[in-house]
Amino acid sequence: MPVYLDHAATTPMREEVLVAYLEHLRAVGNPSSVHRFGQDVRNVLEAARESLASSIGCNRSEVIFTSGGTESDNLAVKGLYWQRRVEDANRKIIVTAATEHHGVLDPIFWLEQHQGAEVALIPVDRNGVFDLGWLQQFVEQRGQEIALISLMWVNNETGVIANIEKITQIAGLAGIPVHSDAVAAFGHIPVNFAESGLAAMSVTAHKVGGPVGVGALVVGRQVKLVSLTHGGGQERGMRSGTMDAAGASAFALAAQISVSELPARQSKMAALSQQLISGVYGIAPDAVFSRGEALGLAETVHFAFDGCSSDSLIFLLDAAGVSVSAGSACTAGVNRPSHVLLAMGRTEAEANGVLRITLGHNTSESCVAAFLSAFPQAYAAAKKAGLASK
Ligand SMILES: Cc1ncc(COP(=O)(O)O)c(C=O)c1O
Incomplete structure (x- = not known):
């Protein structure tokens, strides 16, 4: 073997998650429909949102279901950048690290090439640890020009853990929203969105024993961002498209087991x-x-x-x-x-x-x-x- x-x-799907997933996949109904089929599926979706929110330490309205970590990262980075530029055209800088996952790096470099963003890379030492002294100084000097900071909670290659609370504390001095790719962190170390000070956080199901193709972007209640997809206005208008209730419910169950x-x-x-x-x-x-x-x-x-x-x-x-x-x-x-x-x-x-x-x-x-x-x-x-x- x-x-x-x-x-x-x-990571493999757990048996109990697979059983629950299959059961919900059998149900028919669009969660936005008003008839009983739709409402039954809507109930499954909302129960999943509630449960996932409790595993993540956030309010249920802050969970925006997506197709996974890559989409969540793209929505956070582009959505926050566009929103901040709308509010103040001078905020062009995106602070990130060269050690980020491509799900974060590639949209940021795309924004640099096509949308006038300026990228500032936080120095990283030989062990992969961010230089927060540099970040503090940079925020003090150029805070008014920074659109957002995106730094991962746990690096998916080396496993190094970042000091997210310290990062959000520094960013908070200049009112800068911080996004964190927490795909490798959630379910592996204690993660609490409310206590983290983050504006947005990416998570995905298949790293905690849920299905591939399901994820979430947690977006603080006060945080605005421009959507990547335009259509039915689902998920607080941030992610149009029919929601995957079976996937969301399998994700929520896998997350609950992992966290407990x-x-x-x-x-x-x-x-x-x-x-x-x-x-x-x-x-x-x-x-x-x-x-x-x-x-x-x-x-x-x-x-x-x-x-x-x-x-x-x-x-x-x-x-x-x-x-x-x-x-x-x-x-x-x-x-x-x-x-x-x-x-x-x-x-x-x-x-x-x-x-x-x-x-x-x-x-x-x-x-x-x-x-x-x-x-x-x-x-x-x-x-x-x-x-x-x-
Ligand atoms: C840190 C990190 N971010 C994002 C992703 C992408 O997530 P997904 O596969 O759900 O798109 C991964 C997947 O390997 C990852 O490890």
């Missing part, structure tokens, strides 16, 4: 990742743990291996029955060094020889043992191939 250790790319299990899962993840990390060092003593001593998710174990290529390692491990990745699945398949590692000041060679091993709700000790038994041979072969290609 192959072992799956790529939960940060997507969080304390127990965190200690299990810490123990498993410790075994994994010390096992890797035992085999490859010169491996570099990518986030160093910085605070990070236990379930995300990311290493750089000098002289090995990520592709060789992944291929050899997969052939031995263990599936891991090098980083974001959204850019995988394209043979490029990780933009996250490059932004952290690593060389191309370093960024080319990485492995991301991510644990999930169904990971057991035997999965870690399977990795550690396949790794020595894969590592030796990848190293040999690396030396031969020099």
Whole structure:
């Protein structure tokens, strides 16, 4: 039985979620219709909104259902930028980090190329930690020109955790809205939207054991943004289109399970990742743990291996029955060094020889043992191939 250790790319749907999802998929009715079929589906949708809001720590009216993290990121970045420019044409700056997911980076660079935005990148240290001293100074100097700040809560490649409360505190001095991509954070660390000070936050179902193709943008009650889609005016006019009640309800259930299990899962993840990390060092003593001593998710174990290529390692491990990745699945398949590692000041060679091993709700000790038994041979072969290609 192959072992799956790529939960940060997507994690399996839980059985109880699948059962509930299938049941709701059978229902017919558009939640905007006034007849009983429509209203029954509307009730399912609104119950999901209520439940998800309680898992996220926000008001139910703040949950805008979308098709996933990428759409939520696009809606937040473009929608906030357009809204802020309408209010004051001088606010052109978007502050972000080069370590962000492409779901955030690409719309921001699109706005730079096509809509007059100016991009300011927060410096990031070798462990992937944002330089908040720089942010404070930049906000003090140019706060009136900043349209928005978008910084992720947890990095999906290295697992490093950002200090979101401090970021919103700094932004608050100049009344700047902050968006955070919390796709890798929600359900993995405690996340409370109301306490975070954020204006908007992206989440997605398939990282917490829900279906692919469902997500939400949490938008503060006072926050306005321009919609990407124009049509029926659903979801506070921010996301027109018929809502996916079955998907929303499966997302809400998966989120509720993930959040309620969080304390127990965190200690299990810490123990498993410790075994994994010390096992890797035992085999490859010169491996570099990518986030160093910085605070990070236990379930995300990311290493750089000098002289090995990520592709060789992944291929050899997969052939031995263990599936891991090098980083974001959204850019995988394209043979490029990780933009996250490059932004952290690593060389191309370093960024080319990485492995991301991510644990999930169904990971057991035997999965870690399977990795550690396949790794020595894969590592030796990848190293040999690396030396031969020099
Ligand atoms: C940090 C982060 N943001 C956004 C996304 C995109 O989410 P989705 O696949 O739901 O579009 C991902 C998915 O890998 C992610 O890890």
